[in-house]
Amino acid sequence: xxxxxxxxxxLLVFGLAASVSSYAQNTELQQVNDLVQRGELDLALxxxxxxxxxxxKDPRGRFTKGVVLARQNRIDEAIAVYxxxxxxxxxxxxxxNNLAALxxxxxxxxxxxxxxxxxxxxQPSYATAHENLGDIYAKLAAQSYAKAIELDSGRASAQKKLxxxxxxxxxxxxxxxxx
Numbered sequence: 217x218x219x220x221x222x223x224x225x226x227l228l229v230f231g232l233a234a235s236v237s238s239y240a241q242n243t244e245l246q247q248v249n250d251l252v253q254r255g256e257l258d259l260a261l262x263x264x265x266x267x268x269x270x271x272x273k274d275p276r277g278r279f280t281k282g283v284v285l286a287r288q289n290r291i292d293e294a295i296a297v298y299x300x301x302x303x304x305x306x307x308x309x310x311x312x313n314n315l316a317a318l319x320x321x322x323x324x325x326x327x328x329x330x331x332x333x334x335x336x337x338x339q340p341s342y343a344t345a346h347e348n349l350g351d352i353y354a355k356l357a358a359q360s361y362a363k364a365i366e367l368d369s370g371r372a373s374a375q376k377k378l379x380x381x382x383x384x385x386x387x388x389x390x391x392x393x394x395x
Contacts, residue, residue, distance in 0.1 A: 248280050252287060260284045275305045282314060291318055302334070309335035309342045316348060325355045354385035 244267050251260035264281040271277050278301055285294035295318050301311035312335035319328040329352045335345035361378035364371055 245276055245280055248284065252284060257284060257288050261288065275301055275308060275311070279311060279314075282311070286314070286318060291321065294318055302331070306334075307338055309339040309345055312338065313342070313345050313348060316345075316352070320352060320355070325352055325359065328352050329356065351385035354381045357381040358385070 244263070248260050248263045248267065251257070251263060261281070261284045264277060264284050267274075267277040268281055278297055282294045282297035282301070285291075285297060295315060298311045298315040298318065301308065302315060305311065312331045316328040316331035316335070319325070319331060329349065332345050332349040332352060335342055336349060339345070358378055358381035361374045361381060364374040365378060368374075
């Protein structure tokens, strides 16, 4: 066997091993997803923690853990997970988006805007981040219109604009689900 053939065979074996490993990782994360869908959040978190411990360099596990924590309404812990992900993997837009959704759920619209602007810089074609950024701008506009009305209750134009801004973004930005 030539050296070139041996190298190709070696690469094929390693490639197959990597594929099997990748499949196993995807299966593990799918289990977490299934548990979340069934509402078994404590067990889902245990599985997510195990996955993160076994695969500390895989951002998908940490991302999934953040989703589970958010679903458990452990918002500050989920924020910490996503903030660390944005630090470790600044090129990934999804952690910024989820971070923004959590900030918005706490009324921290300026922080949400900053996170979404970073998501858009990381991936300019990420439509969800663009839409969520529009929602955040609408929320910020609503806050400004409300302040204008508070300062001068006779401002009819601000009242109309406030109503429109509230109709544009009545809810918090959307965060990607596990699916």
